[in-house]
Amino acid sequence: MEALFIFILKSSGLLATFYFAYIFLLRKETFFNSSRWFLLAGLITSLVLPFVVYTKVIWVEAPPAPTELTATEMAEIRNITAEIQNSTTYKPLHASHVTAVQEENFDIDWNLVAAAVYGIGFLAFMIKFALDFYSLNTVLKGKKIKQQEDFKLIDVKENIAPFSYFDYIVYNSSLYTAAELENILEHEKVHSDQNHTIDVLISRIFCILFWFNPIVWLYKKAILQNLEFIADYEASKKISDKKAYQYTLLKITTHETCVAITNHFYQSLIKKRIVMLNKNQSNKRNYWKYYAVIPALGAFVLLFQIETIAQEKKQKEVVSVQKDSIKDADEIIKITKNTSNKELNELPGKLKASHNLDVEISDVKRNTKEELTGIQIKVNSGANHKQTIKIDSSEPIKDCELAIGTDENGSKSIAIINDRNISSPVIVKNGKVIVRSYGDSDVAPPTPPTPPTFPSGPLPVAPTVDMSKMPKPPVAPKNPMDKVAMKKFEKEMDEFEKKMEKFQPNLDAMSAYGDAVSEIMSKREAIFEKEMAKYELAMEKFNEKMEQFNYNFNFKFGDDSSDNENNMKQYEQDMKQYELDMKQLEKNMKQHEKNMKQHEKNMKEMEKQNKKA
Known part of the structure; x- marks a missing residue:
């Protein structure tokens, strides 16, 4: 319960920081869209930042270990205890002198009271939220929908203020002239197009969760007011007569019925909306005001979100040196x-x-x-x-x-x-x-495994084929209807086929050579992959042995050992050799890749020649 109370305090403080920053710095600026995201960021920050905790560790000296009392000290303690018992007279009380007093205490569990009050308020506002949805559904249910671009227009007969809910725009056309209705629709289209309904629902949910916090209700009012500023500003760009738009605002004030959880045209702050509509654009240099809240957030983190943990320093274990005693x-x-x-x-x-x-x-x-x-x-x-x-x-x-x-x-x-x-x-x-x-297993540095090399060996001798002697196919005549030309072409094709029959053994030899090389390289790759898998397992074991070796050596002999220095030099030499082996392996792999590319190139050249044939 205490943790929940602290969270509520932190969240309320963050919410108040954003709210007062908006009221004193941003409310009179015309950066309406930026203010919208600023206010939404305030809600998210107030919910998330209290859970972000940074841990700071402070190392403290460990308390001295309790010392064992000697036999003499134990004897002195027993003597002092005996003297105290002898100097004190115990007078037992008779049962009649003892009076049992029972006192009943009635304790109030304030945590339970607070939880009950919060639950009642939460339940009441949830019921109100459900009733508002039911009221909205009653207005929309069974109405004729007119599709216009991405918007769904609903013309109702009830005397309610125009409003939008996602892509629905609801109005009573009988209450306005054509020009007024056009102004209203342009305003509500801005609400619908920019999804202002999401802002309204988020602010309403926060009011349900933190119904006891007055800052939340003021914050919701600021969000709704800024959304109206945005819609007025964007709608006025598409309307030629701004005065007519302002008269429409005044006319809508006569309608007192509004649907909750919607963006409705009517707002009680009509005067402020008209003032902001006629205000000149703010200077871009005033954007610095949005960043004024950052120092306050930094101070909040430094003051409340850093948890200090004290840890005892581990005392250095005294390593006992076992002397080599000769019996x-x-x-x-x-x-x-x-x-x-x-x-x-x-x-x-x-x-x-x-x-x-x-x-x-x-x-x-x-x-x-x-x-x-x-x-x-x-x-x-x-x-x-x-x-x-x-x-x-x-x-x-x-x-x-x-x-x-x-x-x-x-x-x-x-x-x-x-x-x-x-x-x-x-x-x-x-x-x-x-x-x-x-022992050997303790301090002898392990030997790194030798990396495998790609299998090498002779490849089949490539057959020598002079592709320049390959016969060229005849060219077909452009006019297939020319019988003389076609007859000549057929005769040339017969001669070409006879020449290709003589040249075909050379092509078959090249194809067989390519298949033989591919089969040999595939077998070598399979052997190399198996060896690499064994090598990787050996390297894992080698790394484990090295960790054990370093730990055992430092634990037994410390860092001042010249043997340690010599062994570490030897280890460095081994690791350098290992790096050389790995570089050689990489070089072999590159050479293998190069050979395979050359082989593929030769095979493609052969396929190309075959296609031409």
């Missing part, structure tokens, strides 16, 4: 700044023989004194278990030891140890020591 060390290998390249080169073979570990040593860096400053050791112990140990510094490395043994999972593993017991990423002065463990 039982089988061997310890010491690496110092003076370890030679020979010793490093011998290390992979030694570990392979002793522990069946595949070790790769790379990125060995030394300073000018030949002291070791950087090294990367990759270990593969099988079962999707890999390790990367990387030391990168601008200064000589500290003495460290590689402990080879069995970890908690029973797999062979290597841990790096020095005086600070380094086994996880730490900063050593201005260098980094990185120890990582990961």
